[in-house]
Amino acid sequence: MKVISVISGKGGVGKTTLTANLGIxxxxxxxxxxxxxxxxxxxxxxMHFGIPAERVTLNDVLRGDSTLEEAMYEHPSGMKIVTASxxxxxxxxxxxxxxxxxxxxxxxxxxxxxxxxxxxxxxxxVLMASDGSLIITTPDLPSVIDVVRCTEILDxxxxxxxxxxxxxxxxxxxxxxxxxxxxxxxxxxxEEVPFDRSMQQTLRKRIPITLYKPNSLSSRALLRLAHKIExxxxxxxxxxxxxxxxxx
Numbered sequence: 001m002k003v004i005s006v007i008s009g010k011g012g013v014g015k016t017t018l019t020a021n022l023g024i025x026x027x028x029x030x031x032x033x034x035x036x037x038x039x040x041x042x043x044x045x046x047m048h049f050g051i052p053a054e055r056v057t058l059n060d061v062l063r064g065d066s067t068l069e070e071a072m073y074e075h076p077s078g079m080k081i082v083t084a085s086x087x088x089x090x091x092x093x094x095x096x097x098x099x100x101x102x103x104x105x106x107x108x109x110x111x112x113x114x115x116x117x118x119x120x121x122x123x124x125x126v127l128m129a130s131d132g133s134l135i136i137t138t139p140d141l142p143s144v145i146d147v148v149r150c151t152e153i154l155d156x157x158x159x160x161x162x163x164x165x166x167x168x169x170x171x172x173x174x175x176x177x178x179x180x181x182x183x184x185x186x187x188x189x190x191e192e193v194p195f196d197r198s199m200q201q202t203l204r205k206r207i208p209i210t211l212y213k214p215n216s217l218s219s220r221a222l223l224r225l226a227h228k229i230e231x232x233x234x235x236x237x238x239x240x241x242x243x244x245x246x247x248x
Contacts, residue, residue, distance in 0.1 A: 003103055003111040004162060004229070005130035008137065009146020011042075011117040014167040015136045017199060018222070019114040020048040021210045025226040027079040031109040034072070036082040038126045039116040040094060043084035049075055050206030051083055059085040061102060063093045068102055077211070080108075096125030103129050119153060127153070132160040134229070135187070138168045139175040147185045163190035165225060171195035191225040193218050 008015045023035040037045035060066040115126040164187040196218035227234040
């Protein structure tokens with residue numbers, strides 16, 4: 001079992017969207033995948049799938065009131081999802097320190113932990129439950145500087161980094177280049193996911209972009225990323241090859 005925490009130095013960089021879509025793609029690749037919303041204070045993962053808010057959540061599991069299996073929601077894709085509570089009042093008696101032993105009991109190929117943004121105590125608890133972290137950023141200076149802080153924390157906790165993903169490439173002007181980001185962070189970029197205006201539409205429809213528009217540029221970038229995470233060679237489709245040719 002591979003447990004990957006998906007982290008970012010700040011909110012708003014598309015961490016949860018990327019986590020949700022990676023889970024879908026890895027499931028379509030034949031993996032048994034569990035995605036867990038570990039953002040206990042501002043949980044959003046369930047919104048991407050239209051999961052009812054009144055379900056058993058990770059909060060109940062960490063409190064000892066329910067098992068992780070009872071909190072699982074099986075998506076039509078086959079991916080299993082554990083949401084966190086939308087109510088701040090449901091934080092009583094909840095401690096993220098219990099996450100690691102709970103996760104380690106799972107029988108799955110891949111577990112994706114959608115960590116809280118930033119560097120709070122809960123983030124540390126999520127990191128300690130994982131085998132390594134995938135860091136997400138956008139190509140602007142504040143977000144990239146926060147990646148440096150992420151790497152420092154990973155080093156201190158002796159948690160390896162699976163790599164760096166640049167999200168929303170092409171959203172605005174004066175973005176940092178690939179070489180600038182790699183120079184600042186000291187990390188090689190695994191994949192750059194282009195900005196996609198359809199993302200807001202998919203959230204409204206509760207359908208991840210990789211299911212809603214599987215041939216979009218962003219979906220293809222996410223598919224390449226899923227292959228890299230699994231160490232599988234990505235083969236360009238005929239449709240993608242023709243589109244790339246037309247763009248030249």
